[in-house]
Amino acid sequence: MTPLLDVDGLEAGYETGQVLFGVDLRVDRGELVSLLGRNGAGKSTTMRAIAGAKTPRVLGGDVRFDGDSLLGSPAYDVAGRGISFVPEGRRCFPRLSVEENVRVSINHAENPMAMEAVLDHFPELAEMRAKHARNMSGGEQQMLAIARALATNPRLMLLDEPFEGLAPYIVRRIEDIVEDINEQQDITVLFVEQNVAAALAVADRHYILDEGRIVEEVTSRRLREDETLRQRYLGV
Amino acid sequence: MNGNDPSFAREATDAVRGRLGSLTPAAWALLVISLAVLAFAFAVRPGLFVDNAIGGLVYGMILVMIALGLSLILGLMGVVNFAHGALFMLGAYFAYQVVGAMGLSFWAALVVAPVAVGAVGLAMEVTVLRRIYDQDPIIGLLATFGLTLMVQEAVRAVWGAAPLGFDVPRALQGGTDLGVTTVGTFRIFTVLVATVAVVAVYLLISRTDFGLTVRAGVQDDEMTEFLGVDLPLRFTAMFCLGAAIAGLGGVLRAAESGLGTGMGQTFVILAFVVVVVGGVGSLFGSVVSGILIGEATFMTPVVLTALSAATGVAAFDVSGIQGLVPYLVMITVLLVRPRGLFGEEGLME
Numbered sequence: 001m002t003p004l005l006d007v008d009g010l011e012a013g014y015e016t017g018q019v020l021f022g023v024d025l026r027v028d029r030g031e032l033v034s035l036l037g038r039n040g041a042g043k044s045t046t047m048r049a050i051a052g053a054k055t056p057r058v059l060g061g062d063v064r065f066d067g068d069s070l071l072g073s074p075a076y077d078v079a080g081r082g083i084s085f086v087p088e089g090r091r092c093f094p095r096l097s098v099e100e101n102v103r104v105s106i107n108h109a110e111n112p113m114a115m116e117a118v119l120d121h122f123p124e125l126a127e128m129r130a131k132h133a134r135n136m137s138g139g140e141q142q143m144l145a146i147a148r149a150l151a152t153n154p155r156l157m158l159l160d161e162p163f164e165g166l167a168p169y170i171v172r173r174i175e176d177i178v179e180d181i182n183e184q185q186d187i188t189v190l191f192v193e194q195n196v197a198a199a200l201a202v203a204d205r206h207y208i209l210d211e212g213r214i215v216e217e218v219t220s221r222r223l224r225e226d227e228t229l230r231q232r233y234l235g236v
Numbered sequence: 237m238n239g240n241d242p243s244f245a246r247e248a249t250d251a252v253r254g255r256l257g258s259l260t261p262a263a264w265a266l267l268v269i270s271l272a273v274l275a276f277a278f279a280v281r282p283g284l285f286v287d288n289a290i291g292g293l294v295y296g297m298i299l300v301m302i303a304l305g306l307s308l309i310l311g312l313m314g315v316v317n318f319a320h321g322a323l324f325m326l327g328a329y330f331a332y333q334v335v336g337a338m339g340l341s342f343w344a345a346l347v348v349a350p351v352a353v354g355a356v357g358l359a360m361e362v363t364v365l366r367r368i369y370d371q372d373p374i375i376g377l378l379a380t381f382g383l384t385l386m387v388q389e390a391v392r393a394v395w396g397a398a399p400l401g402f403d404v405p406r407a408l409q410g411g412t413d414l415g416v417t418t419v420g421t422f423r424i425f426t427v428l429v430a431t432v433a434v435v436a437v438y439l440l441i442s443r444t445d446f447g448l449t450v451r452a453g454v455q456d457d458e459m460t461e462f463l464g465v466d467l468p469l470r471f472t473a474m475f476c477l478g479a480a481i482a483g484l485g486g487v488l489r490a491a492e493s494g495l496g497t498g499m500g501q502t503f504v505i506l507a508f509v510v511v512v513v514g515g516v517g518s519l520f521g522s523v524v525s526g527i528l529i530g531e532a533t534f535m536t537p538v539v540l541t542a543l544s545a546a547t548g549v550a551a552f553d554v555s556g557i558q559g560l561v562p563y564l565v566m567i568t569v570l571l572v573r574p575r576g577l578f579g580e581e582g583l584m585e
Contacts, residue, residue, distance in 0.1 A: 051462060054370065079464035091459040093452045095580070104452045107445045108464035152464060 002067045004029045004188050005050070005156055009061035012049045019045045019056060021212040027156070032182045032189045034199040037209035038235060043192040044088055046209065047160050051085035052078035065156070080110065084149035088160040088192075090141040092148070094134035098125050101133055101144055102151050109152035118151045121177065139170035146177060150185070157181060159191035163198045175202050196234055200224060208233045251520060251578055263572065274535065277542035283417040284541065288534040294423045294492070296530020297430035301485030302507035303514070303522040304437055305478025311454040311517040313369050313471055315376035319360060321504025322387035323479045327353045327486025328495040329391055336402035342491065343405065346429075350484040356387075357479025361472050369471070384500065392497055401494035426488045433481055434523060440477075441519060450474060454517060509562045513569045515579020525569075525577055533561045 003026040010023040019042045027033050037043045045056050050063050052075040063070045070078055079085070084105075093101050099115065106112040119126040122143050133141060142162060149157055162178065163171045179202055182189050193199040199206055206223050208216040210233050223230065259267070278285045302324050309317045330349035334340050360383060368376050403409075408425050411418035441447035452460045453467050461467050489499065510529055514521030536557055544552035569577060 053458065053462075074466075074468075075458070075461040076464050076466045079462060085462045087459070087462065091456055091462075093455045093459070095455055096448075096452060100448060100452075103445070104449060104460065104465065105463040107449070108466075148463065 003027060004066055006064040010049060010063060011060035012045055012056040012058045014056050019212050024214050025207050027188055027190050029188055032203050034203035034206045035192045035209055036199055036206055036234060041209045042212045043209055044160055047158050047192055051075055051158060082155035084152050084154035085158045086145045086149045090145040092133035092141045092144050095132055097130050097132055098144055099129045102148050105148045105151045111153050113151050113153050118147050122147050139166050142174055150181060154187060156188045161192055163195055171198060178202055196230060273539050277539045280542040280546055284538055286414060286417045288538045290419050290423055292531035292534030294426050295533060296527040297427055298485045298489050299507055299510050299530055300434055300523050300526030301430055302482050302503055303510040303526050304519060305482050306507050307511045307519060307522045308474050308478050312450060312474055315365060316373060318377060318380040319383040320482055321500035322384040323353050323357055324482040324486040324503055325500030326356060326387060327483030328490030328499060329395055331487040331490055332400050332402050332495055346487055349487045350480040353483025354476045354480035358476045361475040388497055397497055399494050399496045404491045422492055429488060433484055506562055509566045513566050513576055515576030517580050518578040521576055521578030529562045529565055532565050533558050536561050
């Protein structure tokens with residue numbers, strides 16, 4: 001069976017230079033996979049390349065979603081095929097309300113969820129539907145960013161550092177949400193993380209990225225037990 | 237299209253209340269003195285006052301019609317579209333072609349000219365602007381300046397450089413008696429048409445799903461695309477709409493004051509002043525600042541004339557001060573609020 005997401009020898013870079021030198025990773029339907037690596041390893045670049053962002057520029061290799069190449073498709077087309085991307089820094093529209101933020105994505109998905117169904121997953125957000133995103137806390141904004149991505153009813157969700165800069169109890173809440181999206185909503189998830197503990201708490205399988213290449217593909221068990229591995233690539 | 241979202245009107249009142257609340261005592265004093273001076277001018281010369289108040293409104297609404305497109309294009313695409321003045325001028329010449337050269341009705345021109353300008357705008361966007369959105373802003377400025385020159389020379393080649401004019405229907409000629417003075421009926425018509433156009437754009441941006449994606453695009457274009465929105469399509473649509481409204485402004489301006497090849501440049505610079513004073517990215521700001529600048533331009537001479545009449549000091553009545561007023565307003569506003577009246581934090585600071 002073809003994997004849902006198949007990144008094959010992906011090379012990409014910015015004007016300042018090449019960042020990815022042949023990234024290979026596969027995510028099967030229903031999986032919850034993490035992409036780990038140090039700062040500057042190329043994690044965000046990989047995610048942005050998959051999502052069809054204008055930068056980085058893809059220099060070689062291929063990204064296939066359900067067997068079809070995504071290369072050359074603009075970001076809105078990639079989204080239309082069933083991939084939801086929550087980039088680093090949440091990127092909620094600051095001067096739109098919670099509902100308006102969600103509505104932007106609902107209006108442009110082929111098979112979106114209903115607003116109420118989305119907010120059912122986020123009781124915190126349901127209580128502040130008219131609030132502007134700029135007046136919300138980091139945790140609330142992260143929930144909104146995930147809610148917005150969930151609203152399109154995607155087949156694959158890409159999350160870039162969903163736990164970054166959040167208080168521990170909110171990290172746990174987001175972990176629960178991500179697991180719920182994967183298990184209850186049956187959405188395949190690939191997320192980028194620096195924090196090994198958070199990755200271990202949520203994902204079953206992990207790719208380790210170093211200097212623009214996948215250097216290891218490991219199970220949670222090995223990641224937990226192999227201290228040398230963690231020291232070498234993740235510095236923990 | 238959702239009833240329980242915070243309405244644009246409420247947002248606007250909040251914005252105004254916010255500005256009033258943050259005024260310093262000095263600014264309050266200035267506001268009170270301005271109103272007192274205006275009241276005084278009205279008492280001394282009521283006819284001239286009303287005349288110029290309406291003149292200022294007409295002028296302001298024409299500025300708003302150009303500034304709306306400029307502001308949308310700048311906010312959404314990050315391009316300083318210098319060619320917007322050329323589109324305004326094209327509206328005037330297309331109307332002349334329909335009414336003056338082909339002898340058709342002015343009502344036809346009122347529809348045909350903006351649509352034709354919209355089509356020219358579409359061609360500009362597809363052939364030139366689309367390629368420069370991600371580039372340095374200076375490239376956009378140069379490219380649109382080049383487009384301006386091309387349009388201007390094309391107009392000169394087709395219609396000549398001499399000033400032209402055309403007649404409006406009899407129903408819009410003559411004046412309407414307002415008690416203290418008689419106002420040209422066409423001026424009232426201009427204000428009405430411009431108001432309808434401005435309100436329509438407002439509703440489009442604030443109440444429709446299309447408008448929601450445009451607002452999202454202004455705030456974070458990349459994220460909007462990540463959510464599945466085909467933004468390039470919306471860029472084209474907004475550019476086309478902005479061009480059509482500028483074209484409509486050109487038709488109205490030309491019907492009242494005639495047309496010439498220089499009208500585009502004069503107005504585009506004033507429209508930039510309007511956008512800067514109103515605050516980049518705020519449509520509401522552009523409307524307020526357009527009317528403010530129109531009124532300030534027309535009311536300053538009235539106030540000075542009244543002062544001079546009341547005090548007997550002829551030196552108060554400075555002639556030709558009108559041309560300076562928009563820039564004085566801009567300097568004053570930018571000194572106090574560098575982001576403009578209703579601009580978002582950080583855009584111009």
